Amino acid sequence: MVKHTILIAGLGLIGGSLAKGMTESNQNHVIGYDVNLESLEYAYTNRIIHESAKNFHNAAELADFIILAAPISETIELMKKLNDIPLKENVIVSDTASVKCSIIETAGRLTNKNITFIGGHPMAGSHKKGVQAAKAHLFENAIYVLTPSVNSTPDKVDALKDILRHAKSKFIILNPDEHDEMTGVVSHFPHLIASSLVQQARKWGETHSYLPNLAAGGFRDITRIASSNPKMWQDIFSHNRGKMSQLLGEWINEMHFLKELVDKNDKEDIISYLDTAKTYRDGLGTEEKGVIPAFYDIYVDIRDQAGALASVTQILANENISINNIQILEIREGITGALRLSLSSKEAQRKSLSILQNKGYEIMIQR
Numbered sequence: 001m002v003k004h005t006i007l008i009a010g011l012g013l014i015g016g017s018l019a020k021g022m023t024e025s026n027q028n029h030v031i032g033y034d035v036n037l038e039s040l041e042y043a044y045t046n047r048i049i050h051e052s053a054k055n056f057h058n059a060a061e062l063a064d065f066i067i068l069a070a071p072i073s074e075t076i077e078l079m080k081k082l083n084d085i086p087l088k089e090n091v092i093v094s095d096t097a098s099v100k101c102s103i104i105e106t107a108g109r110l111t112n113k114n115i116t117f118i119g120g121h122p123m124a125g126s127h128k129k130g131v132q133a134a135k136a137h138l139f140e141n142a143i144y145v146l147t148p149s150v151n152s153t154p155d156k157v158d159a160l161k162d163i164l165r166h167a168k169s170k171f172i173i174l175n176p177d178e179h180d181e182m183t184g185v186v187s188h189f190p191h192l193i194a195s196s197l198v199q200q201a202r203k204w205g206e207t208h209s210y211l212p213n214l215a216a217g218g219f220r221d222i223t224r225i226a227s228s229n230p231k232m233w234q235d236i237f238s239h240n241r242g243k244m245s246q247l248l249g250e251w252i253n254e255m256h257f258l259k260e261l262v263d264k265n266d267k268e269d270i271i272s273y274l275d276t277a278k279t280y281r282d283g284l285g286t287e288e289k290g291v292i293p294a295f296y297d298i299y300v301d302i303r304d305q306a307g308a309l310a311s312v313t314q315i316l317a318n319e320n321i322s323i324n325n326i327q328i329l330e331i332r333e334g335i336t337g338a339l340r341l342s343l344s345s346k347e348a349q350r351k352s353l354s355i356l357q358n359k360g361y362e363i364m365i366q367r
């Protein structure tokens, strides 16, 4: 098998995670580049990359594939730089930016004939940033959107998928506008709303100092993403501002409607509103639809006592069931709390439910 040289520019959470998986699989030679020399050094000493490059131009000349994983505005600047570099013939350039229209518009303006540009967006991440948070398995089972530019061909798309196969993602092709519209709704806009909910609580907290202690499972659940990297999100909102503005307008109308509903206090209408939302939300994880990957969660009631979490995870480990994600939703002194365990398949969900129920745990699954 031919070893390709892959340059990953931007070794933060996303670039670092892609690089780590690629370097571990050792099929290709991975060169890392980052403007932050500490991140570059960290990536090299922790074997996230095979080789570190302090000069983007020189590293780009050596690459067969280039993945730009910097913030969106920086990614656009790097694309413009690539245009003036004597690259290898037929180099495939991709990116990881959360917004695709401005990236593909920039790709359309590139005149360097050696570049085939295929936009990329792995639909997985976290509220953490930086190379220290990188995980080789971050994109496992996640949707990975590709937005080929006009000069790309299906064999080039396959070549890109091939060098990304270690990620174990599910690739889908979307046009950039469709991508920005859908991720606007299910990814970008929720971040704005999460921050606005936290702002509301913060303002109330100024006159009610005990308020933060009451922020339990529900508030924490819906606002986790408000802890994300503000600079990255400003960049995303700015590049998708047309869609954000439209969604905010729709949301404001929805809030007016909701206010009327609450003021009227019609029991049936309110139940119907909540029920329609519940039915849609419960259905999201049952099959893979659009950009939303399936999830198979179970909720386990546990007591606030030493070792409670370890007991549950040990029972599942004994049965060889691996847990994709675990979250403590609400545990306060002396009160029963809930664990949310995310499993990798419906079968794992069913098996965990039955094993834990047999051991006397109270379990809830959605649906």
Ligand SMILES: NC(=O)c1ccc[n+]([C@@H]2O[C@H](COP(=O)([O-])OP(=O)(O)OC[C@H]3O[C@@H](n4cnc5c(N)ncnc54)[C@H](O)[C@@H]3O)[C@@H](O)[C@H]2O)c1
Pocket: 009, 010, 011, 012, 013, 014, 015, 016, 033, 034, 035, 036, 039, 069, 070, 071, 072, 074, 075, 078, 096, 097, 098, 099, 121, 122, 123, 124, 125, 126, 127, 128, 129, 130, 131, 229, 232, 236
């Ligand atoms: N965080 C997420 O959940 C997530 C998920 C999918 C896609 N993305 C997208 O991936 C990209 C990277 O996000 P992240 O979460 O890894 O951010 P991050 O802040 O963790 O990492 C960004 C890295 O890029 C480096 N960088 C900045 N300017 C650079 C430049 N000019 N050249 C080279 N390196 C540069 C920074 O030093 C940093 O190491 C963004 O475009 C973002 O929209 C983020």
Ligand SMILES: O=C(O)C(=O)C[C@]1(C(=O)O)C=C[C@@H](O)C=C1
Pocket: 097, 098, 122, 123, 124, 125, 126, 127, 128, 186, 187, 188, 225, 228
């Ligand atoms: O899990 C999170 O914290 C994320 O915000 C990840 C998330 C999202 O789902 O909205 C954020 C931005 C990306 O472009 C893709 C994924």
